[in-house]
Amino acid sequence: xxxxxxxxxxxxxxxxxxxxxxxxxxxxxxxxxxxxxxxxxxxxxxxxxxxxxxxxxxxxxxxxxxxxxxxxxxxxxxxxxxxxxxxxxxxxxxxxxxxxxxxxxxxxxxxxxxxxxxxxxxxxxxxxxxxxxxxxxxxxxxxxxxxxxxxxxxxxxxxxxxxxxxxxxxxxxxxxxxxxxxxxxxxxxxxxxxxxxxxxxxxxxxxxxxxxxxxxxxxxxxxxxxxxxxxxxxxxxxxxxxxxxxxxxxxxxxxxxxxxxxxxxxxxxxxxxxxxxxxxxxxxxxxxxxxxxxxxxxxxxxxxxxxxxxxxxxxxxxxxxxxxxxxxxxxxxxxxxxxxxxxxxxxxxxxxxxxxxxxxxxxxxxxxxxxxxxxxxxxxxxxxxxxxxxxxxxxxxxxxxxxxxxxxxxxxxxxxxxxxxxxxxxxxxxxxxxxxxxxxxxxxxxxxxxxxxxxxxxxxxxxxxxxxxxxxxxxxxxxxxxxxxxxxxxxxxxxxxxxxxxxxxxxxxxxxxxxxxxxxxxxxxxxxxxxxxxxxxxxxxxxxxxxxxxxxxxxxxxxxxxxxxxxxxxxxxxxxxxxxxxxxxxxxxxxxxxxxxxxxxxxx
Numbered sequence: 001x002x003x004x005x006x007x008x009x010x011x012x013x014x015x016x017x018x019x020x021x022x023x024x025x026x027x028x029x030x031x032x033x034x035x036x037x038x039x040x041x042x043x044x045x046x047x048x049x050x051x052x053x054x055x056x057x058x059x060x061x062x063x064x065x066x067x068x069x070x071x072x073x074x075x076x077x078x079x080x081x082x083x084x085x086x087x088x089x090x091x092x093x094x095x096x097x098x099x100x101x102x103x104x105x106x107x108x109x110x111x112x113x114x115x116x117x118x119x120x121x122x123x124x125x126x127x128x129x130x131x132x133x134x135x136x137x138x139x140x141x142x143x144x145x146x147x148x149x150x151x152x153x154x155x156x157x158x159x160x161x162x163x164x165x166x167x168x169x170x171x172x173x174x175x176x177x178x179x180x181x182x183x184x185x186x187x188x189x190x191x192x193x194x195x196x197x198x199x200x201x202x203x204x205x206x207x208x209x210x211x212x213x214x215x216x217x218x219x220x221x222x223x224x225x226x227x228x229x230x231x232x233x234x235x236x237x238x239x240x241x242x243x244x245x246x247x248x249x250x251x252x253x254x255x256x257x258x259x260x261x262x263x264x265x266x267x268x269x270x271x272x273x274x275x276x277x278x279x280x281x282x283x284x285x286x287x288x289x290x291x292x293x294x295x296x297x298x299x300x301x302x303x304x305x306x307x308x309x310x311x312x313x314x315x316x317x318x319x320x321x322x323x324x325x326x327x328x329x330x331x332x333x334x335x336x337x338x339x340x341x342x343x344x345x346x347x348x349x350x351x352x353x354x355x356x357x358x359x360x361x362x363x364x365x366x367x368x369x370x371x372x373x374x375x376x377x378x379x380x381x382x383x384x385x386x387x388x389x390x391x392x393x394x395x396x397x398x399x400x401x402x403x404x405x406x407x408x409x410x411x412x413x414x415x416x417x418x419x420x421x422x423x424x425x426x427x428x429x430x431x432x433x434x435x436x437x438x439x440x441x442x443x444x445x446x447x448x449x450x451x452x453x454x455x456x457x458x459x460x461x462x463x464x465x466x467x468x469x470x471x472x473x474x475x476x477x478x479x480x481x482x483x484x485x486x487x488x489x490x491x492x493x494x495x496x497x498x499x500x501x502x503x504x505x506x507x508x509x510x511x512x513x514x515x516x517x518x519x520x521x522x523x524x525x526x527x528x529x530x531x532x533x534x535x536x537x538x539x540x541x542x543x544x545x546x547x548x549x550x551x552x553x554x555x556x557x558x559x560x561x562x563x564x565x566x567x568x569x570x571x572x573x574x575x576x577x578x579x580x581x582x583x584x585x586x587x588x589x590x591x592x593x594x595x596x597x598x599x600x601x602x603x604x
Contacts (some may be wrong), residue, residue, distance in 0.1 A: 021510045037148045037218030040066025040182070047156070051163040054156075055358045056350065057553075059257040062154035065479040068180045071172070075163040079172050081397050082366040084165035086239060088394035089401050091115040094386060096245040096404040097364045099166075104490040107403070117393065130209060132464045135224075136202035136214030140188025145200075149217065151184050153254030154200065157357060158245070164360035167244035174208050174235045175245075181230035183207065185223070193489075195498035196363075196407040197251035205245055210234035213363035215311065218313060247362045249409040252500035254352055256416060259508045260346070263419070265513045267343055268583030270430060271304065272548055273521040274335045275311040277433055280528025281442060281540040282324055285309070285317050285334045300347070304340035311587055312542035316532075329442055331432035338426040345422035349415040361407045368399040413498050417481050420507045424479045427514055431468040434521050437467060448531060464520045467571065471517045478506040478513070519574035522552065530558045552577060 028354020042065035047058045051071035061067040071079075083218075090100045091114065102109035112121050113130075136150055145151055159175040178185070183206035206212040210224035227234060278285060286292065288305040296302075312318075327333065372379040372387060378400065390398035436442050482502050488495040526549050530537055541549065556570060 007574070023517040032169055033201075035218075035220070035565070036144055036146055036217070038064055038066055038152065038189075042067040046070050048072050048155075049160045049163065050499055051078065051160055052358050054160045056257050056261050056353065059153055059156055059254065059357070060261045062156040062179060062257065063149040063254070066274065069156055069159060069176055071159075071163065071176065071584075075160075075345050076172070078368070079163045079165070080165055080169060081368045081394070082164065082166040083168055085366055085368050085388050085390075085392040085397055085401065087116050087459050088391050088397075089388045091117075091391060091393055092388060094401065095520070096240070096401050098247070099240040099281070101365075103243070104493050107156055107493070114395075122238075126236065129241050129403065130243045133205040133209040133235070133237050133406070134211040136206035137202070139202040139206075140191030140199040142188050142190065145187045145189045145201045148184050148218065149258065150251075150255060151204075152179060153258055154187075154197075154250045155179050157254045157257065158201070158250040160357065161248060161250065161360055161362070162244060164366070165244040165247075165362045166240055166366050168238045168241050170235055171208070171237060171241045171244060174232075177230070177232055178207070180203075181232065182217050183223075183230055183232075186213045186220070190501065192251060192307060192408060192501055193487075194249075194252065194498035194503075195494065195496055195502075196247055196361075197249055198246045199253045201246040201248065202242075205237075205242065208235040208280055209237065212219070224349065243349070243364075244362070247407055247498065249356070249361050249407060249412075252409055252504055253356050253361075253412070253505045256349075256412060256507065257357065259416075259504060259511055260350055260353055262515075263346055263349075263423070263511045265343065266423075267339065267346060267426075267509055268587070269515070269518050269522075269578055270342075270426065271308055271476060272311065272341050272544055272583065272586060273518050273525055274339065274433075275308050275542065276529060276545045276548060277313065277332065277335075277521065278308075278317060278524035279315055279545050280525045280532060281332060281433075281437065282321070282444065282532060283328045283332055284324060284326060285312070287328075288336060296345075298340070299390075300344035301337055301340035304343055305336045308336055311544035314540050315542035315545070316536075316539040323444065325444075329433065329436045331429045331436060335426075335429045336434060340481050342422045342426040344428045345415075349419045351414075352412045352415050356412050361409070363407050364402045365406060366399065367402070368394075368397050370400045371398065384391055392400075408496065409498050409500050410576070413500050416500070416503050416507050419501075420510050421479045423510050423514055424475050427475050427517055428472060429516055430514075430521055431472045432522050434468050435465045436532075437524050443528070445460045445531065445535065447527075448534075464524050468517060468520050471513050471520070475510055475513050475517075477511045516571070517577055518576050519571055519578055522548075522578065523556070523570065523574050526552050526556075527558075544587045551581070551586070 045061060045067040047062055047067050047069050048071075049055075049069055058067075062069055086096065086099060088098050090112070093113065095101050097103065097107055099109055100111050100113065102111055112124060115121060116125055153177055155178055159179065162172060162175065177183070185204045187200045191197075191203065203212065207214045207226070207389040208222040209224075210227050212223050212292050213220060214223040214226040215221075216226040216229050224234070277283075288309050293302045293305050370378070372384055377383055383400075386400050386402055388399055388401060390396050390585075427509065439448050482499045485497045486495050486498060487497060529541060529545065529549050540546070552574075556573055
């Protein structure tokens, strides 16, 4: 572009430059136009980060609802100790990847030697780090991330895990500042191949030093202006701050936390709509009974069956009905199996996610206090060269600093794909049981729309079989695993790519589609509750189906002349109802692992 512009006459050059500036401004405005800021309803809450106990819910509280963050004193000290060990390592001429040695293809290149705090080295490192941070404004591949909650989630995850890294005190604090002052960097969505999220965090680095653009309380402006409004001076990075900030999978991990939180809600709603469907179908609930579960002691399947039964205590299904068919369609009989299996996959994902949220995925690994006597390999000549004996810069602390592959995002990347597949296998049961309500072989009675003289009714989604099929087609396309890939990048040094950006995007869409599918299920199931009530007004449905049905009918009335709250399609109203009502509003059974007591009950 620059060469072509120089060939133009001066007037044309100026015109082209103005046109280019206008195009860039228009692109920026368009990019910001559909930005989705958070609503900070938890701004008065503070989540304390200690590097050990950050939960999925706390990530969501900070990312989605604006909770503040603070570092626990022990976490701040751990970070300071790691930083001191880094500085001392260079002073002792210990080779450190991405500090006094280069990174990637330049890993054998000496960047500087000796004490990093000497006058010469300090000036060099300060200028070098500032230049690297500023260049972050130009990095990455658009479009930009549109959801503020994603960027905030990656910031809180990195703030927690960076307490293990050799970050300068200023960098450690600046991550907290961005979150607490709600300065949200403009981050490009496609700046990573999934083997460390370097690109997105170089964009964050730029904001810290006042380069590029950011959002301040949801308003887009220059990063320099955002810092000014918050009363913050641009960061003066030092040491290996670029490494400490960028060498992480926090972009992927953060989105996985948001997905896992939403997935737990979807699974809980699946259990509740299943209970509603059983009532609506006048089902035989024998597949959930204890003897059946004892015959196949998979703990999550047993747990889900017991959970759904608990939701339905007192239902008319436990009363004798000689007209009730002995066996339901497989989708109704097997739903707890599919849902229990999805819960199991979710639990495995959750367990790995909690490790990822509360440990280091950084290269190099800094281990303050480790000694050659800790393990036989540490005493060998090869590994002893990376031992820092300790001195003034580390306040006497000793330890090792090792190059490693900890930023390879497995096993969590596998768990994300596994859960997506398990979710789709659950969804097909939901879609099929929803469609069985069109068959009077199972329902015995027809829908009211087919009964002469009955008025039309709200509460059933006409064409729900088409809608559910359309959703399943989309879900089916999301479960094809991302092909394993290895491209020899950075002069063949970085030759694996995990493609986590693609994997988590599919998983999040699958969860969103599942919620839409459950909205169809809710519309159909609650419609049939009304029909069963018309059959016999004394019928009860159990506490959870009744609570959901009652609350939903306040939004979507059953009578045809009932006033709908808006002109929105009824499916959208149902989906919004699910998304705006926590499952715990209706059932407090939670999503804990099946405990010893439950296992004993099943196996007795």
